[in-house]
Amino acid sequence: MKMDNTNSIATQEFQQVHGIISLHRSRALQTVNNENLLTAWEVGAYVSARLKNSAWGSKTVTQLSEYLRTQDPTLRGFSRRTIYKMVAFYEAFSSAQFIEYHDSLKLNKFVPSETTLSKEKIEIVPSTTAQIEVQIVQTLPAQFPSFLELTTLTNHFEILNTCRTIEERIFYVLYAYKERLNLRELRRCLKNQTFASLMGDKHNLSKGLKDIYPQAAPMLKDTIFIDFLGLPQKHSEKRLQNSILDNMKAFVLELGKDFLFYDKEFPLKVGNSTFKVDLLFFHRGLQCLVAIELKTGKFKPDYMGQLEFYLEALDRDVRRSNENPSIGILLCQEADHSVVEYAMSRSLSPTMIAEYKRQLIPKEVLQQSLNEFCSFLTPKNKRL
Numbered sequence: 001m002k003m004d005n006t007n008s009i010a011t012q013e014f015q016q017v018h019g020i021i022s023l024h025r026s027r028a029l030q031t032v033n034n035e036n037l038l039t040a041w042e043v044g045a046y047v048s049a050r051l052k053n054s055a056w057g058s059k060t061v062t063q064l065s066e067y068l069r070t071q072d073p074t075l076r077g078f079s080r081r082t083i084y085k086m087v088a089f090y091e092a093f094s095s096a097q098f099i100e101y102h103d104s105l106k107l108n109k110f111v112p113s114e115t116t117l118s119k120e121k122i123e124i125v126p127s128t129t130a131q132i133e134v135q136i137v138q139t140l141p142a143q144f145p146s147f148l149e150l151t152t153l154t155n156h157f158e159i160l161n162t163c164r165t166i167e168e169r170i171f172y173v174l175y176a177y178k179e180r181l182n183l184r185e186l187r188r189c190l191k192n193q194t195f196a197s198l199m200g201d202k203h204n205l206s207k208g209l210k211d212i213y214p215q216a217a218p219m220l221k222d223t224i225f226i227d228f229l230g231l232p233q234k235h236s237e238k239r240l241q242n243s244i245l246d247n248m249k250a251f252v253l254e255l256g257k258d259f260l261f262y263d264k265e266f267p268l269k270v271g272n273s274t275f276k277v278d279l280l281f282f283h284r285g286l287q288c289l290v291a292i293e294l295k296t297g298k299f300k301p302d303y304m305g306q307l308e309f310y311l312e313a314l315d316r317d318v319r320r321s322n323e324n325p326s327i328g329i330l331l332c333q334e335a336d337h338s339v340v341e342y343a344m345s346r347s348l349s350p351t352m353i354a355e356y357k358r359q360l361i362p363k364e365v366l367q368q369s370l371n372e373f374c375s376f377l378t379p380k381n382k383r384l
């Protein structure tokens with residue numbers, strides 16, 4: 001017994017050491033990321049100013065890239081193309097339109113205070129001689145928005161290259177931070193129009209879901225893209241389920257990283273009968289079980305009765321005392337939006353209808369407010 005206690009104490013102490021290492025490693029990575037962002041910001045500002053006043057042309061930017069490579073062969077990431085990306089980065093997030101959004105949405109509130117560093121910058125001084133004069137000065141807070149620290153420079157470049165509106169760019173920076181997206185994951189979210197899926201009108205949510213989980217709308221997609229499953233146009237529910245199980249990592253990424261897979265065909269015994277939930281998940285953000293029922297055809301209102309029955313059984317017999325009421329998602333191949341709205345309007349169970357698409361659809365530029373998503377991500381609600 002004494003040996004077991006000794007091992008237990010040692011394990012706890014080892015965990016503390018591991019925690020110290022992880023904390024400082026995370027801080028070091030954040031510091032490197034912030035410095036990369038600040039470098040891109042200042043280089044972009046410098047080159048932008050000279051391009052705008054016609055002091056430089058495209059040829060000069062090429063010469064700059066070649067000069068940097070000659071001066072320091074180990075220097076990476078300053079090709080002509082990348083320097084222009086830095087210019088775009090600076091100009092996009094120093095524009096009057098972005099500043100207006102930044103101030104109205106108070107975007108810096110999403111940045112943990114400990115990640116924001118004391119920064120210095122190179123002040124651009126107009127030069128009348130061949131010698132360029134620079135001076136190190138303290139950066140004013142408005143010059144480099146700490147909001148940009150929420151994701152990596154590589155992610156910023158991808159967002160700028162793909163999104164044409166400030167609304168989309170702000171959304172994807174916030175979403176990349178919330179979901180901790182790497183470049184590959186971000187590219188998929190950009191392809192499958194996560195912005196449209198999360199920010200559209202939520203007629204697919206039941207009255208019960210809106211009442212019990214008013215914060216859930218920006219967390220639950222109404223369209224799920226499953227192009228990675230390679231399904232033919234005609235397929236069975238069993239094949240759909242098996243394909244999802246075989247590609248669970250990609251499916252969870254599509255749903256959102258807060259979804260944790262629990263079980264397939266989860267049995268619910270009620271009386272002398274046993275019923276099975278197609279897929280059962282747990283949602284970390286909402287702290288509840290999520291039952292997903294798969295339908296390969298068009299949505300029918302009578303499907304709701306089965307789903308609501310499953311939720312009742314889950315809440316009575318499976319849900320733990322510290323968990324919130326279970327949510328049901330009916331994943332259909334097709335749904336008439338008017339039929340969905342009628343079916344959802346009086347449903348008191350926390351349910352929703354989502355459609356799955358076998359292929360990605362062409363991207364559309366969206367113009368809509370980010371207030372709903374930003375409101376959800378306020379410090380009192382966010383789980384980032």
